[in-house]
Amino acid sequence: MPSYCFLTDPTSRQISSITSLYREADWWSKSDSDAPELVKKISLFCHFFSFATIEDEIIAMGRTISD
Secondary structure (H helix, E strand, C coil): CCEEEECCCCCHHHHHHHHHHHHHCCCCCCCCCCHHHHHHHHHHHCCEEEEEEECCEEEEEEEECCC
16 A cells, blocks of 8 residues: 655655656656655645655656745
C-alpha cells in the first residue's frame, strides 16, 4: 500500500527519484544538468508538492500551483 507525503525540503535521494520520474515521463532530457536545482525550486515555490512511496521508493508525484 502506498504512503503519501508532502515535500517541503527534499533530500538528495528524493531529488534523484523525482528527477528520474520527470525523465521517465519525457518531461526532462538526460542532459538537463540543472534538474536537481530545479526540483528544489519546484518544491519551494509550488503550493503543494506531494509524492507517493512504496518502501521508501518514490513511485508518483504531483504538485499544485496557486495564483
